[in-house]
Amino acid sequence: MSGTFVGMPAFPKAAHEAVGNQTLRANLRHATHTIRAKRANAVAEVSDWAELREAGKRIKDHTLRHLDRYLVQLEESVTAAGGIVHWAADADEANRIVAGLVKETGESEVVKVKSMATQEIGLNEALEAEGIRAYETDLAELIVQLGKDRPSHILVPAIHRNRGEIREIFAREMSEWGRPAPEGLTDTPAELADAARLHLREKFLRAKVGVSGANFMVAETGTLVVVESEGNGRMCLTLPETLISVVGIEKIVPTWRDLEVFLQTLPRSSTAERMNPYTSTWTGTTDGDGPRTFHLVLLDNGRTDTLADEVGRQALRCIRCSACLNVCPVYERAGGHAYGSVYPGPIGAILSPQLRGTGSEIDASLPYASSLCGACYEVCPVAIDIPEVLVHLRERVVQGGPVTREGNKVVLKPAKGHGAERAAMRAARWAFSRPGALRAGQRLASRTRRLHPRTLPGPGKAWSASRDLPALPAEPFRDWWQRTNGGTGDEGTAK
Amino acid sequence: MRVALFLTCVNDTLYPETGRAVVKLLTRLGVEVDFPMAQTCCGQAHYNTGYRHEAEPLARHFSDVFGKYEAIVTPSGSCGAMVRELYPRMGERARAEGRGDTLAATLAPVVPKTYELTEFLVDVLGVTDVGAYYPHTVTYHPTCHGLRGLGLGERPRQLLRAVRGLELVELPGADECCGFGGTFALKNSDVSAAMGADKVRNAESTGAEVLCAADNSCLMHIGGTMTRLRTGMRPVHIAEILASTEEEPTA
Numbered sequence: 051m052s053g054t055f056v057g058m059p060a061f062p063k064a065a066h067e068a069v070g071n072q073t074l075r076a077n078l079r080h081a082t083h084t085i086r087a088k089r090a091n092a093v094a095e096v097s098d099w100a101e102l103r104e105a106g107k108r109i110k111d112h113t114l115r116h117l118d119r120y121l122v123q124l125e126e127s128v129t130a131a132g133g134i135v136h137w138a139a140d141a142d143e144a145n146r147i148v149a150g151l152v153k154e155t156g157e158s159e160v161v162k163v164k165s166m167a168t169q170e171i172g173l174n175e176a177l178e179a180e181g182i183r184a185y186e187t188d189l190a191e192l193i194v195q196l197g198k199d200r201p202s203h204i205l206v207p208a209i210h211r212n213r214g215e216i217r218e219i220f221a222r223e224m225s226e227w228g229r230p231a232p233e234g235l236t237d238t239p240a241e242l243a244d245a246a247r248l249h250l251r252e253k254f255l256r257a258k259v260g261v262s263g264a265n266f267m268v269a270e271t272g273t274l275v276v277v278e279s280e281g282n283g284r285m286c287l288t289l290p291e292t293l294i295s296v297v298g299i300e301k302i303v304p305t306w307r308d309l310e311v312f313l314q315t316l317p318r319s320s321t322a323e324r325m326n327p328y329t330s331t332w333t334g335t336t337d338g339d340g341p342r343t344f345h346l347v348l349l350d351n352g353r354t355d356t357l358a359d360e361v362g363r364q365a366l367r368c369i370r371c372s373a374c375l376n377v378c379p380v381y382e383r384a385g386g387h388a389y390g391s392v393y394p395g396p397i398g399a400i401l402s403p404q405l406r407g408t409g410s411e412i413d414a415s416l417p418y419a420s421s422l423c424g425a426c427y428e429v430c431p432v433a434i435d436i437p438e439v440l441v442h443l444r445e446r447v448v449q450g451g452p453v454t455r456e457g458n459k460v461v462l463k464p465a466k467g468h469g470a471e472r473a474a475m476r477a478a479r480w481a482f483s484r485p486g487a488l489r490a491g492q493r494l495a496s497r498t499r500r501l502h503p504r505t506l507p508g509p510g511k512a513w514s515a516s517r518d519l520p521a522l523p524a525e526p527f528r529d530w531w532q533r534t535n536g537g538t539g540d541e542g543t544a545k
Numbered sequence: 546m547r548v549a550l551f552l553t554c555v556n557d558t559l560y561p562e563t564g565r566a567v568v569k570l571l572t573r574l575g576v577e578v579d580f581p582m583a584q585t586c587c588g589q590a591h592y593n594t595g596y597r598h599e600a601e602p603l604a605r606h607f608s609d610v611f612g613k614y615e616a617i618v619t620p621s622g623s624c625g626a627m628v629r630e631l632y633p634r635m636g637e638r639a640r641a642e643g644r645g646d647t648l649a650a651t652l653a654p655v656v657p658k659t660y661e662l663t664e665f666l667v668d669v670l671g672v673t674d675v676g677a678y679y680p681h682t683v684t685y686h687p688t689c690h691g692l693r694g695l696g697l698g699e700r701p702r703q704l705l706r707a708v709r710g711l712e713l714v715e716l717p718g719a720d721e722c723c724g725f726g727g728t729f730a731l732k733n734s735d736v737s738a739a740m741g742a743d744k745v746r747n748a749e750s751t752g753a754e755v756l757c758a759a760d761n762s763c764l765m766h767i768g769g770t771m772t773r774l775r776t777g778m779r780p781v782h783i784a785e786i787l788a789s790t791e792e793e794p795t796a
Contacts, residue, residue, distance in 0.1 A: 062733050069735045360641065379722045383739045419733060421726025421740070422593060423689035438634070444595030475591055479599040482554065482585040483606055492558050512734035517741065517769030520559050527552055527561035531580045537568045 058390030060415035065384035074210055078382055081209045085376045088322030089429070096318065105311045107433040110367035113302050114357060120269040120302045121348065127272025131334025133344040138296075140351050145176035147347050148261065148294055152182050155292050157258045163276060163283040164188035165263025166204060166370055167296045167349055169392040170405075173261070184261065185227070185253045187282040189246050196223040202386030203394065204372040205320050210385055213237040220245050228252055250282060260290035260341065264297045265369065266312065267346075270305045273333040274346070277316060277326035284330045293332070293341035298349050300357075300366040312369055315431035319371035352405035358454035361442040365400045367432040372397075374426035374436060380419055389416065396426035400439040407455060408447050414465045417443035448472060492526040499524075547577040549614035551607075551659070553624045553761075554586040560761045566788035566795050567620050567662060573788075574670060578618075583610045589627040594728045597635065601648065604632055608655050616669065617659045620784045622691025622760045625661035630694055632656050661691060662784055663759055667700040673707050678791040680710035683781075684753035686744070686767065688760040689722050701759055701783055708786060714751045718743070725766035741770040749776050759783045 058064065068074055093099055113120055125135045138144035152160060160177070162168065162184050174184040174195075186195045193208040194201050197219040201207030208216070217237040224231040229249045235241055262283065264274040274295055276283050287293060303309060317323040335344050357363050375381045375395030386394035390412035391402040399420060403413040417440050420426075426436040446453065448471070450462040464472070481487045495502075499522035505514040513519070525533075534541055548571065552564045564580075571578050587607055588600030607628070611617045619625050633656055636649025666672055685705060691697045705713050724730065724740025744767055748756045756771075758764050761782055768780035789795040 062735065065733060066735045069739050075739075361638075379724065379740050380733070380736050383736050417595075418729065419736075421689070421722050421724060421729040421737070423722035423726070424693035425689075425720070425722070428693055441593055441595065441597075444593075445597055446595075448595040449598065471594070472596070475594065475596045475599050478586075479588075479591060479596075479603060482588075482603050485583045485585055488554070488585050495558070510731070512731045513769075515734065516738035516773060517730075517766060518772040519769060520765050522559065523561050525561065527557045527564035528580070528582060530561055530565065531568075532582070536578065536580065537565065537572070 058410075058412040060411045061384070061388055061390070061419040062415065064388035064390065064412075065380075065419070068385040068388050069383055071385075073212070074385055075383065077210050077212050078385055081206065082376045082382050085206075085322060089319060089373055089376065092318040092322040092324065095324070096314065102311055102315050103431055103433055106315055106369075106431055107367060109303060109308045109311060110432055111364075113304060114300065114363060114366055117299065117302070117357065120304060121299060123269040124267055124272060124302055125348075127268075127270065128334060128346050129272075131272045132336075133272065133334040133346055136345060136347045138347050138349050138351070141171035144171050144296055144347055144349050144351070145173055148173060148296060149177055149180040149182065151292070151294055151345055152177065152259055153180070155259055157182075157292075159183045159185065159257060160259040160261045160294075161185050161187050161253050161257040161286045161290065162191075163260070163262035163286045164191050164207075164278070165261070165296065166392060167263040167298050168261060169201065170298075171296070171349065171351060173296065185250075185257070187250050187253065187286055188278075189243070189280060189282070192246055192250070193219060196220065196227060200387055201392060203375055204370050204392075204397075205375075206372075210387075213239065213242065216242055224249050254282075254285040254289055257286075257290050259292045259294065260286040262287060262293065262295045264295055264301055265316070266309060267297055267302050268304075268306055268309065269302050271333055273306070273331050275309065276328075276330045277313070278328045278330075279321055279323070279326065281328050284328050287330050287332060288340050290341055292343045292345070294345045294347065296347045296349055298351070299353050316369050316371050319373040319429070319431040352407075354457065355454045356401075356404040359404065362400065362404050362439050364434050365397065365404060365439060367434055368397050368401065369432060370397075371431055373429040373431065377425040377429050378420075379423065379425070380421065384419070389419065391416075396420060396436045396440075397434070400434075400436055400443060403443050403446075407453075408443065408462070408465060414447050417441075417447060489526070489528060493529070496522055496525055546575075546615065547579060548616040548618050548665075549611050550578050550580045551584060551587075551611060551617050551619040551624070551628075552580065553619060553621045555765075556620065556761055559765070560782065562795070563620055563761055563782045563784050566782070566784040567618070569793075569795065570675060570784060570788040571618070573790075574666075574672065574675060576670070579614070581610045581614075587624045587627045589624055589631075590727050592627065592631055592635070597638065601635060601639070604635060605648070605651055608651050611659075612654045614658065616665065617655060618662055618665045619659065620662045620759065620782060621762070622661050622688050622695055622697065623762060625659055625664075626690040626694030628659040629656055661695055661697060661759065663697055663700045663704055664695065666704060666787075673703045675704065675707070675787050677708040677787045677789050678710050679708050679786045679789045679794075681755050682712045682714055682751075682753045683755045683757050683786065684714050684716040684748055684751045685719070685783075686716055686723065686748070686756055686758040686763065687719055688758050688763045691759050692720060697759070704787060705757070705783070711786070714753050716751060716756075717747045723763050723767050725763045727762070730766055737766075738770070741766055742774065745770045745774055745776060745778075748778060753778065755779050755781045755786075757781050757783050757786055
């Protein structure tokens with residue numbers, strides 16, 4: 051994945067910073083609660099939501115099962131429609147292909163449609179290194195780009211920023227990138243939007259090359275689909291002479307008919323809209339209309355390895371709606387940056403350690419960035435059982451096991467740093483397998499209860515830093531049960 | 546009817562009063578309760594932390610101990626969800642790993658017979674008014690595994706509404722996780738503590754004297770946060786409220 055996030059600290063450390071930042075906490079809380087409530091209303095309007103969710107899950111599962119066939123069909127359809135298909139095994143290869151294609155045009159700048167795939171591979175940075183400037187045109191992406199920041203949310207990359215901060219960024223940075231912000235810019239939404247519109251318009255009208263991702267690719271016709279709210283995407287897709295789309299191989303649907311499901315579930319789940327304000331579709335090239343050259347870069351970057359895992363592969367159903375982020379109590383407090391990936395929140399916690407492997411500190415910590423409350427699974431429009439995959443990946447981290455990396459079967463060793471925990475789990479299993487041992491331990495704890503400290507040493511410190519411990523009872527239940535013959539005998543008092 | 550009480554290792558060790566309340570309540574409703582002394586732990590902490598292979602012997606032990614009973618009742622939504630939701634999955638995983646159907650077959654008998662307490666009262670016994678008396682203002686926190694794992698829905702609230710003297714007040718953000726999450730509370734203690742503090746502040750805003758839930762693990766985290774934040778509220782397990790009568794108040 052992107053080099054942008056290399057060297058991120060493990061999740062708990064990154065989250066520690068975020069939890070202490072009151073402005074960030076307030077921004078996140080306000081935004082996630084607002085979208086959450088709107089989504090619930092938008093979903094409640096649809097009487098067949100459960101059926102739509104099941105249909106989406108099935109279409110995606112079917113497509114993933116036959117991905118080899120549908121990818122070949124897509125390549126044939128795109129080629130027949132006048133497009134050119136490129137295959138990229140990883141981020142470096144995809145970046146090389148795109149940079150090469152831009153250079154062939156002789157241009158040194160591109161306009162971009164908001165795209166998770168290009169964020170994932172760090173395309174902007176790679177183009178910059180080749181002397182090509184990439185301009186983000188989505189309002190939130192623009193805020194992030196101008197602020198030299200990282201996206202914090204899949205749908206609302208600047209969710210962590212408030213209006214005052216955005217005004218500051220525009221006033222300070224716009225002149226560096228093109229048309230400066232108007233004099234005396236205030237933080238009213240209309241003025242901020244107007245400043246962005248004027249700044250971007252200049253880019254749209256000048257750029258000869260557009261770069262996009264896609265929400266869906268229809269195998270039968272070779273059609274790509276982008277849904278958006280602002281209309282900037284459509285400008286980038288129609289005005290440039292060359293269009294380059296970088297798309298993850300899991301974005302395929304077999305037929306146009308399949309789109310009817312996702313064009314209902316995606317907007318309601320993500321922006322709580324009944325329909326996306328802009329739904330753009332493009333199929334190869336057409337004389338006198340739109341780009342004269344169209345390139346499709348099909349991106350693997352860990353997806354086939356993910357597909358090889360029978361529990362984890364369901365993460366590839368994801369349609370990037372971000373509903374799981376908005377209901378996640380952990381995301382709400384830790385913010386998107388703590389996840390160390392362009393895919394934050396619950397879906398990021400299962401997607402990143404699969405796409406990138408669990409080798410780094412941050413990736414090994416992500417499966418634990420959840421209380422397993424299940425709110426994410428409940429809202430997921432393609433029914434990804436995120437808690438199930440989280441537990442599956444925890445198992446991979448602590449126990450190791452067989453995985454597929456770069457197409458090869460390898461057996462992972464358990465990650466470092468879990469030795470004490472593993473020993474404790476084994477000891478607990480040993481005691482719990484022997485009721486007598488458990489009972490002896492309970493009795494010892496009860497009899498020595500007046501000696502117990504109020505705070506705990508070692509890993510228990512994390513508990514007693516913010517919570518009091520429960521008082522130990524005078525006798526465990528099983529002793530009471532035996533002493534009173536199941537509550538039928540003399541209650542008395544415990545010795 | 547005779548049932549086995551699966552108290553859970555946490556309740557047995559730390560919250561015996563909940564066990565005594567379940568026994569009292571079920572006996573009052575004419576149910577014969579047995580407590581199999583060989584019971585230990587369902588393996589949830591192991592499974593959820595990634596130690597599925599350590600959880601397997603505990604699940605087999607659970608089946609050995611409880612398999613012969615007509616019904617198994619537990620006052621814990623999360624341990625109930627472990628048996629009902631995750632035991633079948635453990636069986637499937639063992640099969641996928643080429644270890645045959647043995648584990649699935651061993652665990653299958655206990656899965657449909659395991660009930661969370663409020664579920665057992667409403668669905669099996671068919672009662673919502675258990676004859677309890679509890680003259681306090683109470684707010685109810687539906688724990689995640691009870692709410693989304695087992696789908697307890699309105700059952701606990703139905704039971705609480707029928708308690709004489711009890712005033713039930715709605716908890717803002719009730720469906721949100723309290724931040725316990727087993728080992729999550731240790732591994733991500735900053736986020737866990739922030740979630741717990743928000744839950745306690747929401748509870749405090751109701752003006753209730755008592756926060757009640759059907760899972761003592763969550764109550765341990767919420768209660769520990771309540772005393773640390775000096776709220777004066779008390780965490781009480783729903784079984785203790787339902788067991789309480791005018792003659793013999795239990796909580």
